[in-house]
Amino acid sequence: MKYDPITKEDVTKMSVTPNLLNYKKAREDFRWEDIVRELDGFDDGGLNIAYEAIDRHIKTPIKNKVALYWEGKDGETEEYTFLDLQRLSNRFANVLKGLGVRKGDRIFTFGDRIPEIYISLLGGLKIGGVIGPLFSAFGPDAVKDRLGDCEARVLVTTAKLAGKVKEIVEDLPALETIIIVNRGNVPYELGNREVSYEALMNQASDALDIEKTDKEDYAIIHYTSGTTGKPKGVVHAHQAVVGHYATAKYVLDLQPEDIYWCTADPGWVTGTSYGIFGPWSNGISQVVYEGGFRASNWYRVIEKYRVTVWYSAPTAIRMLMKAGTEVVEKYDLASLRYLASVGEPLNPEAIFWGNKAFGLSFHDNWWQTETGCIQIANYPVQDIRPGSMGRSFPGVTAAILDDKCEKELPPGEEGHLVLRAGWPSMFRTYWNKQELYDSMFNNGWYITGDRATMDMDGYFWFVGRADDVINTAGHLVGPFEVESALVEHPAVAEAGVIGIPDPLAMEVVKAFVSLKDGYEPSDELMRDIKKFARKKLHAVACPRKIEFLPGLPKTKSGKIMRRLLKARELGLPEGDTSTLEE
Structure with missing residues (x-):
């Protein structure tokens, strides 16, 4: 958007x-x-x-x-x-x-x-x-x-x-x-x-x-x-x-x-x-x-x-x-x-x-x-x-x-x-x-x-790391675009987005969300966030799944570690985690 x-x-x-x-x-x-x-x-x-x-x-x-x-x-x-x-x-x-x-x-x-x-x-x-x-x-x-x-x-x-x-x-x-x-x-x-x-x-x-x-x-x-x-x-x-x-x-x-x-x-x-x-x-x-x-x-x-x-x-x-x-x-x-x-x-x-x-x-x-x-x-x-x-x-x-x-x-x-x-x-x-x-x-x-x-005026717009971009049903989805839409919801403090395997679409979007103080995870809130995202994003970019977490894994410099979210989701090796924020 x-x-x-x-x-x-x-x-x-x-x-x-x-x-x-x-x-x-x-x-x-x-x-x-x-x-x-x-x-x-x-x-x-x-x-x-x-x-x-x-x-x-x-x-x-x-x-x-x-x-x-x-x-x-x-x-x-x-x-x-x-x-x-x-x-x-x-x-x-x-x-x-x-x-x-x-x-x-x-x-x-x-x-x-x-x-x-x-x-x-x-x-x-x-x-x-x-x-x-x-x-x-x-x-x-x-x-x-x-x-x-x-x-x-x-x-x-x-x-x-x-x-x-x-x-x-x-x-x-x-x-x-x-x-x-x-x-x-x-x-x-x-x-x-x-x-x-x-x-x-x-x-x-x-x-x-x-x-x-x-x-x-x-x-x-x-x-x-x-x-x-x-x-x-x-x-x-x-x-x-x-x-x-x-x-x-x-x-x-x-x-x-x-x-x-x-x-x-x-x-x-x-x-x-x-x-x-x-x-x-x-x-x-x-x-x-x-x-x-x-x-x-x-x-x-x-x-x-x-x-x-x-x-x-x-x-x-x-x-x-x-x-x-x-x-x-x-x-x-x-x-x-x-x-x-x-x-x-x-x-x-x-x-x-x-x-x-x-x-x-x-x-x-x-x-x-x-x-x-x-x-x-x-x-x-x-x-x-x-x-x-x-x-x-x-x-x-x-x-x-x-x-x-x-x-x-x-x-x-x-x-x-x-x-x-x-x-x-x-x-x-x-x-x-x-x-x-x-x-x-x-x-x-x-x-x-x-x-x-x-764009035409020389402004650059980040999509994602080359290995972060999600290919869902032939559409490329940048995780940052989805995360930006999600954090506009009044309950969402932070969001991290990955692609997870899907038998039909190859990948679908999954979002990991931490909530602001005063909000508690619930099915009703999940539905509301999805509804909110649909108003902001193309249909294929909307999260198919949302998981609430107390906090998202970040590097000591503050970057959300999407690869770690993906590794944990898929049961893959986590790679180097020495820069993971404690």
């Missing part, structure tokens, strides 16, 4: 003039080389992500500007200027050098959103190390799989999480050093291969000659799960900072006076690209909140720090919707000027709710771990077409190809969403899986694995 566009006011009437004023002109004039010139770089053309994010600002007046407003889960607060982060990350870089860590060695973090994790990641990049952040919610086996695959040499973790590491350390011969962060000085006895973060930092110098890395030197590994087999290590080079910087500036519209909050954990690529490097390379103050989700706490954080730009995920937005608008009205959120969303397609209902709750629209955008930065987006100056991912970023060429990934399709036809290879933050390989990496490209196109359509 298509909705009327949400029109934007005249640019001259906006409280802040957007960085991207004219999308059409930007597409004509944009050159990645011009973006590189806005960064410092090295004399030989090299780049270092940490230098561009932190050190280059030390030569400017913003060196004493607060870069990080940190609030812990128990309410403790700390502030770090760009100069503070430079000195602390220099110290950690020297700690690594003192441990014998060299350029190219893999340095991983496994901890909550505490300052030491951010400092460690920056310090690792400064010596030319390859950093890899992990979710603190991972179990021992998930940590072992990732550290073992890339033969990580150093792991930074906390006293609280060290027990998980002790279970696997003997299975990780390449892991020479485990650096233990002990916030609060809780009683802890260092064990095999373990050293104290605080003790080493107290002894280290904050003077450092940063490693002059080449733009193609490996910098970051993010592991992403697949349907089968072990997680894949997605590798990005230092050149990725060009994409982080440009998209944070033009898509998130970050400006010098902004206070920015990205709710993502660094274990998810959004939490590094836009929770560390994008904002800081633009010299922006950002908030990091260690606590978990609770609507009132999130609104309190926005009010307390006067957040202006807020970047979150559709799942979080739906959870805020579930909490209702009454809690919104208890807080002063007038500082907000720009809202953005990523992680999975944003249902139109969530966009309309944002307008109601905040007087602002959420701007959805699309990218992947493999792309490294935003590729398709809704922009501050463009009308929003609810349900659309938006238009491709200037400097990025996106298209829809046929099922053989050979021919470009005209507007309105569904096919494979592809990107012309060559943007700066494009992944460089899958660690130890070069053959798999090569299979992701065809005739100069990166095959994203998503299916979509593009």
Whole structure:
């Protein structure tokens, strides 16, 4: 179902003039080389992500500007200027050098959103190390799989999480050093291969000659799960900072006076690209909140720090919707000027709710771990077409190809969403899986694995993962379209849709639904939801079956795991579940 566009006011009437004023002109004039010139770089053309994010600002007046407003889960607060982060990350870089860590060695973090994790990641990049952040919610086996695959040499973790590491350390011969962060000085006895973060930092110098890395030197590994087999290590080079910087500036519209909050954990690529490097390379103050989700706490954080730009995920937005608008009205959120969303397609209902709750629209955008930065987006100056991912970023060429990934399709036809290879933050390989990496490209196109359509004006519309699309009676049904219709029902909080075998239609649509507070599963409610869906969808797209669940399986980054719903429905192997939200 298509909705009327949400029109934007005249640019001259906006409280802040957007960085991207004219999308059409930007597409004509944009050159990645011009973006590189806005960064410092090295004399030989090299780049270092940490230098561009932190050190280059030390030569400017913003060196004493607060870069990080940190609030812990128990309410403790700390502030770090760009100069503070430079000195602390220099110290950690020297700690690594003192441990014998060299350029190219893999340095991983496994901890909550505490300052030491951010400092460690920056310090690792400064010596030319390859950093890899992990979710603190991972179990021992998930940590072992990732550290073992890339033969990580150093792991930074906390006293609280060290027990998980002790279970696997003997299975990780390449892991020479485990650096233990002990916030609060809780009683802890260092064990095999373990050293104290605080003790080493107290002894280290904050003077450092940063490693002059080449733009193609490996910098970051993010592991992403697949349907089968072990997680894949997605590798990005230092050149990725060009994409982080440009998209944070033009898509998130970050400006010098902004206070920015990205709710993502660094274990998810959004939490590094836009929770560390994008904002800081633009010299922006950002908030990091260690606590978990609770609507009132999130609104309190926005009010307390006067957040202006807020970047979150559709799942979080739906959870805020579930909490209702009454809690919104208890807080002063007038500082907000720009809202953005990523992680999975944003249902139109969530966009309309944002307008109601905040007087602002959420701007959805699309990218992947493999792309490294935003590729398709809704922009501050463009009308929003609810349900659309938006238009491709200037400097990025996106298209829809046929099922053989050979021919470009005209507007309105569904096919494979592809990107012309060559943007700066494009992944460089899958660690130890070069053959798999090569299979992701065809005739100069990166095959994203998503299916979509593009309209006459260049707006892209997500249909589903190539392996999620449902073929029912010869009709292709995108699960997102069905899910979007279902969550418009007043009782439905979340919906996940799959295809299940049918002797006549090959597949039929089945929906898994979690309900909002105040509603209970019943046959009557099921019939009402089906009736509601029939008014929104083509007959073949309406769920034949509905199953109520207390909650839907999601990744730690908030994506509904349709493949897990399908595996459980059909009794198939579940594949890698290490990123499953607990």
